[in-house]
Amino acid sequence: xxxxxxxxxxxxxxxxxxxxxxxxxxxxxxxxxxxxxxxxxxxxxxxxxxxxxxxxxxxxxxxxxxxxxxxxxxxxxxxxxxxxxxxxxxxxxxxxxxxxxxxxxxxxxxxxxxxxxxxxxxxxxxxxxxxxxxxxxxxxxxxxxxxxxxxxxxxxxxxxxxxxxxxxxxxxxxxxxxxxxxxxxxxx
Amino acid sequence: xxxxxxxxxxxxxxxxxxxxxxxxxxxxxxxxxxxxxxxxxxxxxxxxxxxxxxxxxxxxxxxxxxxxxxxxxxxxxxxxxxxxxxxxxxxxxxxxxxxxxxxxxxxxxxxxxxxxxxxxxxxxxxxxxxxxxxxxxxxxxxxxxxxxxxxxxxxxxxxxxxxxxxxxxxxxx
Numbered sequence: 001x002x003x004x005x006x007x008x009x010x011x012x013x014x015x016x017x018x019x020x021x022x023x024x025x026x027x028x029x030x031x032x033x034x035x036x037x038x039x040x041x042x043x044x045x046x047x048x049x050x051x052x053x054x055x056x057x058x059x060x061x062x063x064x065x066x067x068x069x070x071x072x073x074x075x076x077x078x079x080x081x082x083x084x085x086x087x088x089x090x091x092x093x094x095x096x097x098x099x100x101x102x103x104x105x106x107x108x109x110x111x112x113x114x115x116x117x118x119x120x121x122x123x124x125x126x127x128x129x130x131x132x133x134x135x136x137x138x139x140x141x142x143x144x145x146x147x148x149x150x151x152x153x154x155x156x157x158x159x160x161x162x163x164x165x166x167x168x169x170x171x172x173x174x175x176x177x178x179x180x181x182x183x184x185x186x187x188x
Numbered sequence: 189x190x191x192x193x194x195x196x197x198x199x200x201x202x203x204x205x206x207x208x209x210x211x212x213x214x215x216x217x218x219x220x221x222x223x224x225x226x227x228x229x230x231x232x233x234x235x236x237x238x239x240x241x242x243x244x245x246x247x248x249x250x251x252x253x254x255x256x257x258x259x260x261x262x263x264x265x266x267x268x269x270x271x272x273x274x275x276x277x278x279x280x281x282x283x284x285x286x287x288x289x290x291x292x293x294x295x296x297x298x299x300x301x302x303x304x305x306x307x308x309x310x311x312x313x314x315x316x317x318x319x320x321x322x323x324x325x326x327x328x329x330x331x332x333x334x335x336x337x338x339x340x341x342x343x344x345x346x347x348x349x350x351x352x353x354x355x356x357x358x359x360x361x
Contacts, residue, residue: 018262019254030245124237168194179225
């Protein structure tokens with residue numbers, strides 16, 4: 001069967017077939033959940049926030065003009081809702097430039113024990129969860145949602161060069177950690 | 189000694205350098221073991237991140253969202269439609285009665301000439317309206333109208349009850 005595009009599903013929902021919205025929910029729930037889990041660092045918060053995001057998106061469907069891709073529009077809602085959630089939890093939200101300049105030290109944040117390790121992908125996954133919110137959001141959008149730096153810049157409302165800086169910085173931090181822990185050979 | 193910056197290595201990894209620059213980097217990587225190690229690690233991180241699996245939302249997540257969508261947006265809309273349709277039927281019935289009364293008055297009055305005063309017409313219309321309404325709501329007619337309204341109320345009550353039942357099922361599901 002031919003897979004319906006997001007735009008076709010949205011048109012159908014607008015025409016009164018509300019149950020078709022479940023196709024959109026099924027299509028985006030896991031990737032959006034991954035993004036929120038990495039940003040909020042909490043599974044329960046991530047799921048509750050994601051439900052709110054889908055409700056927000058439903059109530060704003062009429063304002064979606066289709067100029068941008070639905071995924072970009074939806075992830076903007078997800079990202080901004082996550083920021084609001086973080087702010088409500090009185091976490092420190094820094095502006096774009098300070099986030100780019102944000103220095104994080106995964107080495108001190110993560111005590112890696114080879115004997116406790118189950119597999120490398122789990123290890124990398126845990127490290128990504130340790131990254132600051134914006135950096136882990138970029139990693140999630142770039143690798144899981146396969147978005148381009150341009151699309152990510154639209155979602156996060158920052159410049160493309162800042163997206164690249166944060167992406168590179170995250171990769172470098174992960175790389176430095178595996179070099180320090182002598183895991184390069186294991187990975188190979 | 190590191191010859192290549194992290195930025196260059198990342199750009200090389202993402203294929204953002206031109207042919208000449210790429211060839212130059214390749215040459216440096218062949219010569220410098222330190223840079224080669226850094227680049228290999230970066231490439232492996234990129235590979236591992238590409239293989240990263242999405243996290244799964246709970247099994248009943250979609251149902252849960254759709255329940256909330258129904259509760260918040262769909263059901264209130266349906267209820268509004270229901271109330272609007274009942275109100276419309278009531279207004280149409282009332283207008284029908286008024287139209288019937290006016291037409292009865294007009295048909296019973298003699299032909300009007302242009303010279304008649306408007307006030308006389310309005311007075312006669314008013315008096316006629318009262319008379320006709322009295323006639324309409326008395327004796328046999330009253331019982332007919334009463335029956336029609338009772339039927340309307342019964343039908344509305346049935347639909348309202350069904351509506352409430354459906355809402356309860358949706359909320360409880």
